Amino acid sequence: MNSRAKSNTESTEIHCGDCQQLIKAGVVPPGSVNLIVTSPPYADQRKANYGGVHPDSYVRWFLPKAEALFECLADDGSFVLNIKEKAVSGERHTYVLELIMELRRSGWLWVEEYCWHKKNCYPGKWPNRFRDSWERLLHFTKSRKFKMRQDSVMVPMGDWRLNRLQNLSATDRVRDPSRHRNGFGKKVEKWVGREKAYPTNVLHLATECGFKGHPATFPKALPEWFIRLFTDEGDTVLDPFAGSGTTLVAAHDLKRHGIGIEISPEYCDLIKDRITP
DSSP states (O other), X not given: OEEEXXXXXXXXXXXXXXXXXHHHTTSSOTTOEEEEEEOOOOTTOOHHHHOOOOGGGHHHHHHHHHHHHHHHEEEEEEEEEEEOOOEETTEEOOHHHHHHHHXXXXXOEXXXXXXXXXXXXXXXXXXXXXXXXXXXXXEEESSSSOOOOXXXXXXXXXXXXXXXXXXXXXXXXXXXXOTTOSSOEEOXXXXXXXXXXXOOSEEEEOOOOSOOSSTTOOOTHHHHHHHHHHOOTTOEEEETTOTTOHHHHHHHHTTOEEEEEESOHHHHHHHHHHHOO
């Protein structure tokens, strides 16, 4: 089942089926996608919805899908994968680390890892660990030169600058090398007059609290941040595990062309309801 929900600015495509099969069939043309943002089912999670994939089989299950994603991504595009390890028999399983290594062997460049700090993580107690309050956001590309609009995600400098930058010392006006001679240094004067700074690679975002018809919905601000960072208006954003369609909603609102692939017909209908005016 394929459909295209029209908006006032861009169109959103919703394709129901397996992402690997649909991409290979030409639903998403080669090199046509500027950004892939997705959160596939984690190992042994969402069994009632997607059947579940055992941690030992996860890499083997995901690699053919990653091959299809590689083909449809533009040369200067980015692939952001939201994923998290799980504990098995009292220790963290290594399937995420194994997946990173296999993706690199198959041609992907692992250029960065962002951390999603979940500010309102669910409370709990376990005998040998504390509750999870973060998830990985792995950034892969096909090329070392990729589109990145850093100015689009700048953050306020903060009130610290008001007093610190009023009376600059002599060393503040030159590049002050680190005393450890490690090559690092700073020039405080360059921050004078600036209202914003570049962010860190840690995103402090609350989880989605409202029920969106899907058991694993991430907040809209999460894909929105990466869409701003790695695309321009009119670019194409793909979520091959679309779920409730949050990535597509974010792309729609930011005037990008969204493509969502979701294997569940129920969730495909949910996405259409969320996006169609």
